[in-house]
Amino acid sequence: MKFTKDHEWVRLDGDVATVGISKHxxxxxxxxxxxETPEAGKTVSVGDSFAVVESVKAASDVYAPIAGEVIEGNAVLATAPETVNADAEGEGWFAKIKVSDASVLDGLMDRAAYDAYLTTL
Amino acid sequence: MSDQALKTTPLNAAHRALGARMVGFGGYDMPVQYEGVLAEHRWTREHAGLFDVSHMGQAKITGVDAIAQFERFVPGDYEIVKPGKQKYTLLLNEQGGVMDDLMAGKPFEDGLYIVVNAGNKHADFAFLNANLSGDAKLEVLDRALLAIQGPEAAAVMAAHSAELADMGFMDCRTIRLFDEDCIVSRSGYTGEDGYEISVPAAAAERVWNLLLSDERVKPVGLGARDSLRLEAGLPLHGHDIDAATTPVEAGLTFALSKSRKERADFAGAETILKQLADGPARVRVGLHVKEGAPAREGAEIADMDGAVIGKVTSGGPSPSQGRNIAMGYVPPAFAELGTELKVLVRGRPAAAEVVATPFVPTRYYRKPKA
Incomplete structure (x- = not known):
């Protein structure tokens, strides 16, 4: 699992990336x-706002950590958005993306680097 | 505003000790949540929530001219407010706009006690200092203010003073409580029964901890304070009302005393009376957003043909009802209960309907008539 500075995570299985937001x-x-998760068929580029997550107080954009075509948005979140709080880095995933260029992942942080990054915030 | 510029209330250390998440609000470093907004919201609706609202401005207006001078800028009749009572009112500008909304009452033998919004207090106090004439004087009270709200608040407080149980909604008295001289009103900003208690700053932490030692009481942050007041249909100044909004547009005409309307002797009276006679161009309504995401402040409101007719001024999920609610302004032709509208959330139209406020029934304590 890799992380961005905007607190998204990516897990690559073959050419399909599962993405979500970090527990932090x-x-x-x-x-x-x-x-609000993206619909299947939508093409996203790195840094695109591809989902929205809302707390009681405010709405926040979620940015695509990787480019490709959305295969599936997590339908569970439509009826059970609290899944994001319960299991952000597992069942609370946002979308599965068919990746066009996996090399982007090389520029992202691994868990240890992300944990270190969090201590600097 | 940078963190360094933020002021603190006497309870800042207590909030941090409870693990609160702190944010800047109204110039103060304030707790937005402790265990979580939803849990705190529900606890207040079911038990008793304790809020630090010491960031709000408290002051006393004294002098034989106090009421006459104060009334120049507010539309309430304070001559007829009885000692031991308070009344919600509005600080108006010459255009009839709401510079602030506030509580003003008579807990003292003389003069008025006022409580104003944190973000406006410096402007309010400067305005009153500059404009109160005669021997009327503003004295800022450097005290803490706690609110205890919820269906169990009265039972919690009855253990500390029998006199509190005798108070009805909007009573406001000076009471010896917690071995201190406290100013207590039976009111709040949640739609629930409860009290706001002004205590000397030095006693704030002791009183806070004493109240929290009751298992019916939990600390509640500004996040739930906002969702609770939204459900109660109460406007938030700077969002739902402001200096460019009149009481007629905002649906706050209950704050216009009959005698004061007849005398037309308050700031902005001309504009306000004209709007009362002719009808305003826009009015504040409650909205049930029936699909999609919560509509937040700034979201456009459109009619069924897609024409933009107004804006949402605050909105979000209703934790008590599990639906999305909002307040906003629309022309009177679209303000009838049941009117179908659209709210544009991130450019996408969502079905909405004009509904009555409060969204959640209020449970203020009305004393049985003797």
């Missing part, structure tokens, strides 16, 4: 009450 980001947001 979910904790910082507080109670998640609404998630």
């Amino acid at each position: 980001a979910a904790d910082a947001l507080g109670d998640v009450v609404f998630v």
Whole structure:
């Protein structure tokens, strides 16, 4: 699993990346009450706002950590947005993306580097 | 505003000790949440929530001219407010706009006690200092202010003073409580029964911890304070009302006393009376956003043909009702209950309907008539 400075995570299985927001980001947001995930077929570029996550207080954009075509948005989050708080880096994933260029991952942080980055915030 | 510029309340260390997440609000470093907004919201609706609202401005207006001078800028009749009572009012500008909304009452033998919004207090106090004439004087009170709100608040407080149980909604008295001279009003900003308690700053932490030692009481941050007041249909100054909004547009005409309307002797009276007679161009309504994401402040409101007719001024999920609610302004032709509208959330139209406020029924304590 790799992480961005904007607190998204990516896990690559073959050419399909599962993406979500980190536990740190979910904790910082507080109670998640609404998630808008991208629809299948949508093409995203690195840095695109591809999803929205809302706490009681505010809406936050989620940026695509990797480019490609969305295969699936996590339908569970439409009815159970609290899954993001309960299991941000597992069941609370946002989308699966068919990756066009996996080399982007080389520029992202691994868990140890991300944990170190969090201590600098 | 940088963190260094933020002021603190006497309870800052207590919030940090409870692990609160702190944010800047109204110039103060304030707790936005402790265990979580939803849990704190629900706890307040079911038990008793304790809020630090010491960032709000408290002051006393004294002098034989106090009421007459104060009334120049507010539309309430304070001559007829009885000792031991308070009344919600509005600080108005010459255009009839709401510079602030506030509570003003008579807990003292003389003069008025006012509580104003944190973000406006410096402007309010400067305005009153500059404009109160005669022997009326503003004295800022450097005290802490706690609010205890919820269906169990009265039972919690009854253990500390029998006199509190005798108070009805909007009573406001000076009471010896916690071995201190406290100014207590039976009111709040959640729609629940409860009290706001002004205590000397030096006693704040002791009183806070004493109240929290009751298992019916939990600390509640500004996040839930906002969702609670939204459900109660209460406007937030700077968002739902401001200096460019009149009480008629905002649906706050209950704050216009009959005698004061007849005398038309308050700031902005001409504009306000004209709007009362002719009808305003826009009015504040409650909205149920029936699909999609919560509509936040700034979201556009459109009619069924897609024409933009207004804006959301605050909105979000209703934790008590599990639906998305909002307040905003629309022309009166679209303000009828049941009117179908659209709210544009991130450019996408979502179905909405004009509904009555408060969204959640209020439970203020009305004393049985003797």
